[in-house]
Amino acid sequence: MLNNIRWLVPAKHGGESGEDREIVVSSRIRLARNLSDFPFDIKLKVKDSERLLQLSRSVIERDCSGQYVDMKELTPLERESLLECHLISPAFLKMNKPAGLYLNEHGNISIMINEEDHLRIQGLTGGLNLTDISAQVFECEEEIGEDLEYAFDEAYGFLTSCPTNLGTGLRASVLLHLPGLVFTNEVEKVLRGALQIGMAVRGLYGEGSEIKGSLFQISNQHTLGLKEEELIQTIIKLTHMIVDVEMKARDAIFTKAKHEFEDKIFRSLAVLRSARIISTDETLNLLSALRFGIGTGTIKDVSLDVVNEIMLVARPANIQLYFGQILEEHERDIRRAEYIREKLTASNNI
Amino acid sequence: MLCDDCKKKPATIFFKEVLPGKITELHLCEACAQKRGLMMDKKLSPFELLQKLLQKRSAKDEQVICQVCYLSLAEFKRQGRFGCSHCIEHFRPHIENLIKQIHHSSKHVGRRPKQGARKSFKVFKLREELRRALEKEAYEEAAQIRDRLKDFGVDDAE
Numbered sequence: 001m002l003n004n005i006r007w008l009v010p011a012k013h014g015g016e017s018g019e020d021r022e023i024v025v026s027s028r029i030r031l032a033r034n035l036s037d038f039p040f041d042i043k044l045k046v047k048d049s050e051r052l053l054q055l056s057r058s059v060i061e062r063d064c065s066g067q068y069v070d071m072k073e074l075t076p077l078e079r080e081s082l083l084e085c086h087l088i089s090p091a092f093l094k095m096n097k098p099a100g101l102y103l104n105e106h107g108n109i110s111i112m113i114n115e116e117d118h119l120r121i122q123g124l125t126g127g128l129n130l131t132d133i134s135a136q137v138f139e140c141e142e143e144i145g146e147d148l149e150y151a152f153d154e155a156y157g158f159l160t161s162c163p164t165n166l167g168t169g170l171r172a173s174v175l176l177h178l179p180g181l182v183f184t185n186e187v188e189k190v191l192r193g194a195l196q197i198g199m200a201v202r203g204l205y206g207e208g209s210e211i212k213g214s215l216f217q218i219s220n221q222h223t224l225g226l227k228e229e230e231l232i233q234t235i236i237k238l239t240h241m242i243v244d245v246e247m248k249a250r251d252a253i254f255t256k257a258k259h260e261f262e263d264k265i266f267r268s269l270a271v272l273r274s275a276r277i278i279s280t281d282e283t284l285n286l287l288s289a290l291r292f293g294i295g296t297g298t299i300k301d302v303s304l305d306v307v308n309e310i311m312l313v314a315r316p317a318n319i320q321l322y323f324g325q326i327l328e329e330h331e332r333d334i335r336r337a338e339y340i341r342e343k344l345t346a347s348n349n350i
Numbered sequence: 351m352l353c354d355d356c357k358k359k360p361a362t363i364f365f366k367e368v369l370p371g372k373i374t375e376l377h378l379c380e381a382c383a384q385k386r387g388l389m390m391d392k393k394l395s396p397f398e399l400l401q402k403l404l405q406k407r408s409a410k411d412e413q414v415i416c417q418v419c420y421l422s423l424a425e426f427k428r429q430g431r432f433g434c435s436h437c438i439e440h441f442r443p444h445i446e447n448l449i450k451q452i453h454h455s456s457k458h459v460g461r462r463p464k465q466g467a468r469k470s471f472k473v474f475k476l477r478e479e480l481r482r483a484l485e486k487e488a489y490e491e492a493a494q495i496r497d498r499l500k501d502f503g504v505d506d507a508e
Binding site for chain 2: 034036038039040041042043116138142145146149150151152153154155156157158159160161162163164166167168170200221222223224225226227228
């Protein structure tokens, strides 16, 4: 059973230590690269995509230590789980040609082969930690670049399938938990500010996804004309700024309505500890209150690691892999409640 | 500071217009900035902007074709995707504006692939390109290729 979820454990969303962990859930860096000798996605024939897959795989396996996953050997559930773990993109799920995924041994670096771009190298880590994770991603990119020639143009930099990724091919993003700003109704203003300076704001699962559990994803939109470090620094600075206003909003809430919020936080914990049937959305919302409670010091007997783990494992495909069986929605809600109760009781005993 | 217009709400938007001989500075609240039309309702993302710009089509687009993967400019505009690493070379004059509008820039300043990587292979490829350029008497192109060869420390005068 654990074999099925081999990527779940190391890639524990937010499991590693970065700055401001209760507000910055995770940091992510993605690089888009194409090989100059192969046609791009829309012109890539199945035969060529197989050749590309084999070539990339042999180079990556030689240069980096980790495991390779052939997408066609995975069950739909396992593929869905990779998406829930943010290790692959929604577009990658829909690719109808040979595709593979490489995961390094720590589970924080993944490479999608044959996505819209030949290679999508991604680093994912907990807290605000863009500097470290980007260093690791660039190291990996350079290693591969010694053996494979990346498509590059003097004016437009690294060439990508879509013109919006030209240049650095870099997308840096942070997943932020902003309940304070949501409660004080300031979140829209803050996020609009981010939009004005050229950042994109999205829900938990990227493009087009709904905003759930006070979680927001912020990323750069422009990839050309700025250095990678500048793009990353802009996101870091903006994140620091948002963390500051979020902290102020939390202070304001607690000055005004301490008991009401403590009540909300403890009730959320009580529901999570007692529920017998619970949906993913309800879990996300209650976890949001719990995370808030840990951040404000209201809750002391549950760790952020446990919250992060539940946030990941409670998702529809992951919970089925966790129990090692296909579950219908209703059954899933029952088993999810069971899993959460167990997790929160266990952490209570520590 | 209060809004210059309504003098009631706090000013959250600072607007500065610089014209020859005249600088206007305004401190406004959001509502008043909106009234003056200074706030963009919604900024288009690069992706949305791309979709919009790709709508501008011309009958000549069918005739502009990438000589390597045979993607036409018309098809590029339909799909919004390049077909290979050479499309840029063949579409360059037609898409310069588009890229500039999406990224507010037309020059990559970031990292480069390691020059040391497979240098001999790259030099080989450039020499091939140079040979082809000279064959079709495209001297300007040949000069550009020679410059690129010089970047590798190769001085090809042939």
